[in-house]
Amino acid sequence: MSGEAAAGMAGAEKNLVRVAKLKKYFSTPFGNLHAVDDISFDIRRGSTLGMVGESGCGKSTTGRLLVRLLEATAGTILYDGIDVTTAPERDMKTLRTRMQMIFQDPYSSINPRHTVASLIGEPLRIHKIVHNTTEFERRVRELMDTVGLADRLYDAYPHELDGGRRQRIGIARALALHPQFIVCDEPVSALDVSIQAQILNLLMDLQEKLGLTYLFITHDLSVVKHISEDIVIMYLGQIVERGPTGELFDKPLHPYSRALLSAIPLPELDTRRDRIILKSEVSSPIEPPPGCRFAPRCAHVRPECTAADPALREVSPGRFAACVLAERFL
Amino acid sequence: MHAFDTSGSNLSRSLRRIARNFGQFWRRFSRNKLATASLAFVILVALVSVFADLFYNYDFVTANSLENAFLKPGESGVVYFQDRDVEHRFLLGSDNYGRDILGRIVHGARVSLIIGFVAVAFALSLGGTLGAMAGYKGGRMDTLIMRVTDILLSIPMIMLSIAIVAALGNSFFNLLLAISITLAPRYIRIVRASVITVKDQEFVEAARCLGASDLRIVFRHILINITAPIIVQSTLNVGTAILWTSFLSFLGLGIMPPKPEWGNMLAEAREFIQYAPHTLFAPGIAILLTVLAYNLMGDGLRDALDPKLKR
Amino acid sequence: MDNLLEIRDLAVHYYSNRKVVEAVNHLSLDMKKGTVLGLVGETGAGKTTLALSIVNMIRGPQGKIVQGSLRFNGKDILAMGRQELRGLRGKDIAMIFQDPMTALNPVLPVGDQIAETVIRHEGLTRAQGWKKAEEMLETVGIPGIRSREYPHQFSGGMKQRVVIALALACNPVLLLADEPTTALDVTIQAQVLDLMRKLIRENGTSVLFITHSLGLVAENCDEVATMYAGEIVEYGTVDQVFGRPLHPYTRGLFGSLPRLRDSQRRLTPIPGLMPDPTALPRGCYFAPRCPDKMPVCGEIHPRDHLFEGHRVKCHLYGGNGREAGNER
Numbered sequence: 001m002s003g004e005a006a007a008g009m010a011g012a013e014k015n016l017v018r019v020a021k022l023k024k025y026f027s028t029p030f031g032n033l034h035a036v037d038d039i040s041f042d043i044r045r046g047s048t049l050g051m052v053g054e055s056g057c058g059k060s061t062t063g064r065l066l067v068r069l070l071e072a073t074a075g076t077i078l079y080d081g082i083d084v085t086t087a088p089e090r091d092m093k094t095l096r097t098r099m100q101m102i103f104q105d106p107y108s109s110i111n112p113r114h115t116v117a118s119l120i121g122e123p124l125r126i127h128k129i130v131h132n133t134t135e136f137e138r139r140v141r142e143l144m145d146t147v148g149l150a151d152r153l154y155d156a157y158p159h160e161l162d163g164g165r166r167q168r169i170g171i172a173r174a175l176a177l178h179p180q181f182i183v184c185d186e187p188v189s190a191l192d193v194s195i196q197a198q199i200l201n202l203l204m205d206l207q208e209k210l211g212l213t214y215l216f217i218t219h220d221l222s223v224v225k226h227i228s229e230d231i232v233i234m235y236l237g238q239i240v241e242r243g244p245t246g247e248l249f250d251k252p253l254h255p256y257s258r259a260l261l262s263a264i265p266l267p268e269l270d271t272r273r274d275r276i277i278l279k280s281e282v283s284s285p286i287e288p289p290p291g292c293r294f295a296p297r298c299a300h301v302r303p304e305c306t307a308a309d310p311a312l313r314e315v316s317p318g319r320f321a322a323c324v325l326a327e328r329f330l
Numbered sequence: 331m332h333a334f335d336t337s338g339s340n341l342s343r344s345l346r347r348i349a350r351n352f353g354q355f356w357r358r359f360s361r362n363k364l365a366t367a368s369l370a371f372v373i374l375v376a377l378v379s380v381f382a383d384l385f386y387n388y389d390f391v392t393a394n395s396l397e398n399a400f401l402k403p404g405e406s407g408v409v410y411f412q413d414r415d416v417e418h419r420f421l422l423g424s425d426n427y428g429r430d431i432l433g434r435i436v437h438g439a440r441v442s443l444i445i446g447f448v449a450v451a452f453a454l455s456l457g458g459t460l461g462a463m464a465g466y467k468g469g470r471m472d473t474l475i476m477r478v479t480d481i482l483l484s485i486p487m488i489m490l491s492i493a494i495v496a497a498l499g500n501s502f503f504n505l506l507l508a509i510s511i512t513l514a515p516r517y518i519r520i521v522r523a524s525v526i527t528v529k530d531q532e533f534v535e536a537a538r539c540l541g542a543s544d545l546r547i548v549f550r551h552i553l554i555n556i557t558a559p560i561i562v563q564s565t566l567n568v569g570t571a572i573l574w575t576s577f578l579s580f581l582g583l584g585i586m587p588p589k590p591e592w593g594n595m596l597a598e599a600r601e602f603i604q605y606a607p608h609t610l611f612a613p614g615i616a617i618l619l620t621v622l623a624y625n626l627m628g629d630g631l632r633d634a635l636d637p638k639l640k641r
Numbered sequence: 642m643d644n645l646l647e648i649r650d651l652a653v654h655y656y657s658n659r660k661v662v663e664a665v666n667h668l669s670l671d672m673k674k675g676t677v678l679g680l681v682g683e684t685g686a687g688k689t690t691l692a693l694s695i696v697n698m699i700r701g702p703q704g705k706i707v708q709g710s711l712r713f714n715g716k717d718i719l720a721m722g723r724q725e726l727r728g729l730r731g732k733d734i735a736m737i738f739q740d741p742m743t744a745l746n747p748v749l750p751v752g753d754q755i756a757e758t759v760i761r762h763e764g765l766t767r768a769q770g771w772k773k774a775e776e777m778l779e780t781v782g783i784p785g786i787r788s789r790e791y792p793h794q795f796s797g798g799m800k801q802r803v804v805i806a807l808a809l810a811c812n813p814v815l816l817l818a819d820e821p822t823t824a825l826d827v828t829i830q831a832q833v834l835d836l837m838r839k840l841i842r843e844n845g846t847s848v849l850f851i852t853h854s855l856g857l858v859a860e861n862c863d864e865v866a867t868m869y870a871g872e873i874v875e876y877g878t879v880d881q882v883f884g885r886p887l888h889p890y891t892r893g894l895f896g897s898l899p900r901l902r903d904s905q906r907r908l909t910p911i912p913g914l915m916p917d918p919t920a921l922p923r924g925c926y927f928a929p930r931c932p933d934k935m936p937v938c939g940e941i942h943p944r945d946h947l948f949e950g951h952r953v954k955c956h957l958y959g960g961n962g963r964e965a966g967n968e969r
Contacts (some may be wrong), residue, residue, distance in 0.1 A: 074512075093541045110550050127541060192684050193853065197908035247903065265857045
């Protein structure tokens with residue numbers, strides 16, 4: 001495999017990020033909310049892992065746990081061998097130069113009171129990377145060029161800019177510290193399609209040029225298919241299916257993945273397919289009962305589904321699913 | 331030197347940016363005619379109090395001249411001042427000790443303004459710090475600060491200031507302290523509420539993700555976004571502070587005569603309301619107009635600074 | 642006459658800061674009875690303004706319909722009085738908006754809100770109204786007993802179902818659905834649209850389906866109109882437009898979409914941004930971003946060209962198509 005070869009050359013492990021048994025519970029007056037409930041996955045160096053799921057499935061929480069904007073309840077997140085969940089404050093500061101995040105909302109993720117230059121240059125100031133104004137200005141202009149922001153916008157304020165340009169500021173800010181790994185939390189879902197395409201192209205170009213590794217969180221399946229090599233599908237805090245993008249889209253193994261994929265509206269003429277319409281809605285993530293979280297909506301539900309949590313298991317090489325019936329869909 | 335050039339161009343760029351922002355603000359503010367007039371009045375009062383000594387000698391307005399007592403506005407009299415007799419025209423008349431009322435109002439403006447601004451600045455730094463801490467840290471710190479604030483707010487404000495001055499003794503500094511402490515809870519509340527709305531925005535998360543320290547986040551990302559409500563509140567509070575200074579002085583707890591202060595002028599004139607009403611009207615109107623001007627200006631600022639009303 | 646709605650030469654302006662925002666520009670559009678027309682376009686194209694104009698809900702003094710006519714079932718909407726308009730809205734023309742919370746009153750039970758509408762428009766008694774409300778909720782898959790509950794007790798998908806029940810309670814002839822499922826998750830969106838399709842088919846309701854998603858248009862609409870800078874730049878049946886998009890903007894939208902089927906690595910986005918609606922360019926509004934721009938495009942505003950009902954506003958088709966009408 002080419003990924004392995006590349007990793008071998010670098011003399012490092014092929015997985016940049018390894019997440020094991022990660023949990024995040026939020027306490028509420030009604031009990032613990034299981035936002036992320038025992039998930040494990042790896043992200044290969046230089047690849048993009050797409051994380052898909054509907055609102056409340058825990059995908060954004062996972063992203064925030066990875067860059068430690070939230071503290072994990074249990075589990076480990078190994079970034080290049082260092083455990084992010086327990087790293088002391090001093091190590092975190094260096095880690096932050098290596099992993100960054102791009103946020104969903106290009107409006108609220110950009111401080112409206114600062115100029116473009118001061119927004120993009122903020123990480124340089126925080127980590128004292130530049131030592132004088134000349135160097136600062138040169139680096140900021142370089143970053144603006146990298147993400148395709150016109151030079152004349154150096155002193156502009158965010159309110160003068162549209163969503164796409166604001167998102168470019170967010171990307172430039174994330175790139176300023178030369179990170180290797182970026183969590184992209186729905187970076188294009190607030191943008192119009194034509195702008196969305198510009199940003200997706202930019203993200204892919206940057207990955208190629210800088211060898212970045214992405215965790216790409218989204219609810220938009222066509223976007224995730226387009227950008228990622230591997231996919232994780234989440235439902236109510238758990239991973240229900242994991243596998244290489246192409247295979248997973250061709251032959252989804254979990255009943256939820258099947259319903260999710262069939263629900264995508266396709267902008268094509270000959271695709272009035274049979275779709276699987278799910279009954280009812282997502283159940284509560286607060287103190288969920290044991291058993292498959294998807295069972296109440298599943299068309300194939302059996303008695304053993306509600307007995308215990310179905311484990312995420314390798315159904316065929318490289319394909320993982322958390323369903324007792326997964327073989328049936330192979 | 332090369333580095334010097336860049337900073338020079340940075341400076342001129344920043345200046346241009348500030349000018350542009352101010353231009354936008356002024357266009358919105360100047361639409362409100364009443365607020366613009368209030369601003370002009372506030373500036374006038376400020377200039378008068380700064381240059382009070384050019385108009386009236388301080389010793390002159392504090393010295394008794396009983397033979398000139400209760401002159402009507404516009405009347406003239408001979409005052410024995412600095413070892414000689416001076417012919418003087420009393421534009422707003424004189425009070426029961428024969429002192430020039432306009433002169434006392436001009437010097438009183440200085441006292442009011444100093445107390446107004448210093449008390450507000452002190453309340454802002456105290457309340458702002460506590461409010462920012464409560465809002466940003468949350469948890470026990472928040473509970474503690476807010477309960478104390480609630481207790482302070484449950485005591486009628488004027489009672490609180492009376493109690494403080496009465497307990498600490500009658501002095502200029504204690505008056506300042508009393509007014510600051512009574513104003514501070516307002517800032518705690520407003521700053522805390524603003525910090526809470528701003529701190530959950532994604533840009534604060536983004537800053538944390540970049541490794542910014544708490545101090546940096548509070549100053550560069552949160553406080554900068556809540557300057558508008560603070561400016562508005564402060565303007566209104568200057569008005570309040572002026573009013574309270576007068577009120578406490580009126581009760582005999584603030585600035586004591588013969589030092590000129592609008593409140594104690596009112597207190598002294600009170601006895602002669604039927605005989606010489608002009609001695610009462612002059613300081614009364616001065617208080618009224620100044621406090622009104624600060625309030626109207628505050629309203630105008632709110633409309634001009636509040637982005638929700640931006641058209 | 643089989644046109645339910647005829648829009649002719651409609652222009653809507655908003656006034657702000659001494660600037661004129663030209664939100665809808667000389668727009669003409671017909672809707673046949675019983676069809677579902679998809680209106681696609683990006684943020685700021687004027688889609689919602691158009692929908693609000695149809696029920697004469699453009700509010701002064703900022704907004705104004707400055708020109709044109711709107712005929713619904715042959716009657717001029719712009720000439721209607723307040724009373725007549727109120728009878729029209731909610732009864733003959735119903736609306737569904739993106740955010741269900743703007744359509745539901747948070748302090749009234751949902752059943753009450755549906756009942757009120759049918760009582761007002763259909764002249765039912767209070768008891769009949771409540772019965773109808775419960776029926777409508779059952780139709781959208783919500784148990785009738787939940788009619789006493791308040792909007793906040795429903796999830797997002799359920800709320801949008803309530804809004805649909807409310808909109809369809811009086812059997813409207815025309816439904817204006819403005820991004821009705823944008824706020825919902827895909828599986829819930831599929832549920833809601835499935836339901837809407839069923840109800841629309843049963844009642845023969847015509848729908849103006851406003852969306853930014855070409856996928857939703859392909860799956861739900863009979864006809865499609867592409868809107869750009871306040872104009873309809875392309876109009877045709879779904880088969881025509883999706884089979885052979887003519888306008889460079891429509892083609893650009895297709896090129897921007899990541900496809901599930903193809904495995905192309907690079908998308909072809911439309912360069913640049915939508916023009917500033919306070920300073921629209923001379924000539925074709927799309928010309929500054931157009932890959933097929935010709936010298937004439939920067940000079941003269943294109944007319945409509947018709948190809949068997951497939952209408953396109955573009956100079957590329959000037960030579961070999963019949964020109965439609967006498968719009969500018």
